[in-house]
Amino acid sequence: MSKETSVPRTHRIGQIGAMLSLISLLAYLSLSAGVANHVRFLYASLVKVATKLGIGL
Amino acid sequence: MNVVYALVTLLAVTIAAWRLARSERAGELLAQWCVLGATLFFGIIYLLGGSAILFGGHWLKLPNLAATSVIVLAATFVWQRFTAPVHAPRPGRVFTAIADELRAIRHEASVPASLIVSLAAATLLFVSALSLFDYPRGFEAGAYHIPLGVEFFRAGSLQSFAASGDVADAGFTFTYPANTSIWYGFLLQWLPEKLAGLGQLPFLLILLPTIYGLSRNLGADRPAAAIAATALLSVPMIAFGSLELGSDLSGLAFVGLALYLLTLRQVLTARQLLLAGFAAGLAFGFKSLHINSIAILGVLTLWLAWRNHHAGSTASAMAAMSRAAVIFSAGVVLTAAFWVIRNWLQHDNPLYPVHLGALFDTLGFARAWDYNFGGVAYSELEWVKSTWRWPFYPWEEWHFIDQNFKATAGTGAYVAAVLMPAMLLSLVRLFSRQREPLLAPLLVGAVLVILLWVVQDVRQPRYTLAVLLFALPLSAWLISSATGMARRVIDIVSATAIGLMLFVVASKQMVEFGDRHVYSGQSARHAFYDYPAVIDKLPDGAVVINLASRPWNYSLYGVALRNHLVPSQESRGRIAHASTGYPDDLGTRFDMVLDAKELSKRRATHVFIIGEASLRSDGCVGFREIARMDRNPLNNQQLKAPRLVFEIVACEQQAADRP
Numbered sequence: 001m002s003k004e005t006s007v008p009r010t011h012r013i014g015q016i017g018a019m020l021s022l023i024s025l026l027a028y029l030s031l032s033a034g035v036a037n038h039v040r041f042l043y044a045s046l047v048k049v050a051t052k053l054g055i056g057l
Numbered sequence: 058m059n060v061v062y063a064l065v066t067l068l069a070v071t072i073a074a075w076r077l078a079r080s081e082r083a084g085e086l087l088a089q090w091c092v093l094g095a096t097l098f099f100g101i102i103y104l105l106g107g108s109a110i111l112f113g114g115h116w117l118k119l120p121n122l123a124a125t126s127v128i129v130l131a132a133t134f135v136w137q138r139f140t141a142p143v144h145a146p147r148p149g150r151v152f153t154a155i156a157d158e159l160r161a162i163r164h165e166a167s168v169p170a171s172l173i174v175s176l177a178a179a180t181l182l183f184v185s186a187l188s189l190f191d192y193p194r195g196f197e198a199g200a201y202h203i204p205l206g207v208e209f210f211r212a213g214s215l216q217s218f219a220a221s222g223d224v225a226d227a228g229f230t231f232t233y234p235a236n237t238s239i240w241y242g243f244l245l246q247w248l249p250e251k252l253a254g255l256g257q258l259p260f261l262l263i264l265l266p267t268i269y270g271l272s273r274n275l276g277a278d279r280p281a282a283a284i285a286a287t288a289l290l291s292v293p294m295i296a297f298g299s300l301e302l303g304s305d306l307s308g309l310a311f312v313g314l315a316l317y318l319l320t321l322r323q324v325l326t327a328r329q330l331l332l333a334g335f336a337a338g339l340a341f342g343f344k345s346l347h348i349n350s351i352a353i354l355g356v357l358t359l360w361l362a363w364r365n366h367h368a369g370s371t372a373s374a375m376a377a378m379s380r381a382a383v384i385f386s387a388g389v390v391l392t393a394a395f396w397v398i399r400n401w402l403q404h405d406n407p408l409y410p411v412h413l414g415a416l417f418d419t420l421g422f423a424r425a426w427d428y429n430f431g432g433v434a435y436s437e438l439e440w441v442k443s444t445w446r447w448p449f450y451p452w453e454e455w456h457f458i459d460q461n462f463k464a465t466a467g468t469g470a471y472v473a474a475v476l477m478p479a480m481l482l483s484l485v486r487l488f489s490r491q492r493e494p495l496l497a498p499l500l501v502g503a504v505l506v507i508l509l510w511v512v513q514d515v516r517q518p519r520y521t522l523a524v525l526l527f528a529l530p531l532s533a534w535l536i537s538s539a540t541g542m543a544r545r546v547i548d549i550v551s552a553t554a555i556g557l558m559l560f561v562v563a564s565k566q567m568v569e570f571g572d573r574h575v576y577s578g579q580s581a582r583h584a585f586y587d588y589p590a591v592i593d594k595l596p597d598g599a600v601v602i603n604l605a606s607r608p609w610n611y612s613l614y615g616v617a618l619r620n621h622l623v624p625s626q627e628s629r630g631r632i633a634h635a636s637t638g639y640p641d642d643l644g645t646r647f648d649m650v651l652d653a654k655e656l657s658k659r660r661a662t663h664v665f666i667i668g669e670a671s672l673r674s675d676g677c678v679g680f681r682e683i684a685r686m687d688r689n690p691l692n693n694q695q696l697k698a699p700r701l702v703f704e705i706v707a708c709e710q711q712a713a714d715r716p
Contacts, residue, residue: 013482018542037456053258
């Protein structure tokens with residue numbers, strides 16, 4: 001696999017970047033009120049559909 | 058016939074712009090084509106709409122627009138015939154270059170990167186298709202963007218909208234630079250309303266390759282650049298914003314094009330500078346906030362010009378900077394000056410409604426009748442619990458009363474996971490001698506956007522969206538920097554973050570579609586906007602006074618936009634005197650006295666209001682309730698506040714009606 005780039009492959013920055021981004025993604029998943037609200041929104045919608053179809057959730 | 062005029066206009070402008078674009082590189086050619094096309098399109102509209110302001114008449118009509126566009130196209134051919142022979146680039150060559158680039162991305166990308174790019178394309182198609190069932194949406198879209206566009210083409214002029222001839226404007230929001238409104242007004246002239254509701258999508262389609270191109274300019278590899286471009290679509294404010302008729306994406310697209318053109322090559326050519334200036338000026342026309350972006354682009358222009366000459370003498374560097382500044386500024390002035398001059402002529406203040414206190418008083422610049430600088434700082438509490446939490450916003454994404462992701466809230470997982478570390482690490486990288494030439498300008502640009510946002514009063518996260526233009530390429534740089542296992546990790550993190558947000562966007566649109574169109578059957582206009590159906594059946598020439606809140610403005614034009622409107626801002630500011638305040642749809646009972654003379658000036662025939670209102674007038678005018686919507690038509694539950702339509706009747710008629 002060849003990638004045409006002028007960015008030097010700086011191992012240290014790449015490695016730190018990968019680690020930081022993984023930690024940052026985990027932090028986001030734990031803290032994001034947006035995601036939590038969206039999950040609640042989807043669950044409420046699911047309950048609404050289930051009720052309409054006569055399925056108890 | 059309007060369809061023909063509109064297509065002739067678009068075709069003529071497209072061909073003229075294509076003939077004027079010139080470059081060996083497909084990306085640059087496309088960017089030039091977009092900027093030149095938009096410059097010609099809006100330039101012709103400024104000419105027609107401005108002539109109507111200066112000389113009277115109704116010049117801004119589609120037939121005039123089509124005729125002028127054809128004249129401009131003919132002039133382009135003639136001009137090129139008598140100047141140096143120019144061979145217009147062949148579209149086939151550009152399409153081949155794009156196809157080659159896409160093939161190369163597919164060949165070079167890892168599995169997660171390929172998957173996420175394909176998934177993003179599928180999501181964009183899916184949510185766009187679902188949105189085709191919706192009427193135009195958006196808070197500011199309904200409040201002023203679309204009403205202003207409708208009124209521009211009705212009046213055949215680009216004057217600020219005012220329902221009465223003896224006032225200059227219906228409210229300060231109708232006086233802002235309004236390229237966005239022009240665009241929506243133009244679309245509504247010839248497209249079905251629902252299709253016009255996708256009016257922001259073209260700008261998203263400009264933004265995606267722009268981010269890709271910026272990332273490549275910085276030196277990122279193709280898969281990393283593709284991930285950065287795809288990540289743009291995963292930002293909720295961008296994704297949901299592209300499905301509403303706001304002005305954020307359109308402004309952003311032209312700032313992006315300006316930045317792309319400025320960063321294309323080491324030596325700034327006059328053409329690059331001029332077109333970057335055009336793009337920056339157009340961005341101001343779409344959203345006046347981009348006066349900040351113009352300042353930042355100006356700083357970058359000087360910096361890049363200086364850097365390319367700093368090996369020579371100070372005098373040559375100064376000369377290069379002066380040349381760059383003059384050409385870039387000339388471009389900005391040519392595309393942005395129209396709005397400044399219009400506001401000076403029409404409102405006695407070039408920056409109306411902005412008023413800089415004693416300085417503007419000295420210069421004799423007028424204050425806006427309804428513009429209030431104070432009391433807006435608190436509005437940030439919609440997005441953060443307190444000011445000091447802003448640095449954590451990308452991770453927290455809090456929104457008041459537990460609201461969801463939307464066009465004004467949410468930066469998404471990629472910004473938190475990859476973009477923020479990329480900004481931090483590019484700062485570290487600046488201390489290295491091997492740093493990439495564009496790393497510092499892009500990082501400084503991103504920081505300047507944030508700093509200017511911090512010092513201004515109104516702090517909404519969407520006002521920082523220009524950061525994405527500078528920082529997404531930095532994230533591509535970070536991804537490109539990684540090799541081996543680190544690259545696999547960062548590819549997977551990026552794909553996960555983007556995939557998560559694409560799921561959020563697609564699932565929200567799907568639920569809303571199911572709710573609106575499958576469950577609630579809101580396919581009719583009145584059902585979609587939730588107003589009494591009588592609004593769609595008012596007699597021709599009906600003039601509706603909107604006493605409800607601003608976002609109701611657009612819906613009250615009714616089906617096929619047959620009604621005339623007195624917008625909420627003007628109605629509440631000049632016609633109504635509420636003794637108990639405006640309840641803003643919360644259901645409080647309130648009394649309101651309407652000025653009979655002001656009603657008469659506007660030839661008002663109907664009043665729309667939300668809330669249990671007692672309406673009176675100070676003259677010989679009465680109000681007869683003709684429609685009341687106090688229950689949800691779907692589940693028959695009581696609404697918090699009834700939606701009422703009154704017919705305005707003269708006293709004699711009112712007396713005759715009494716039993």
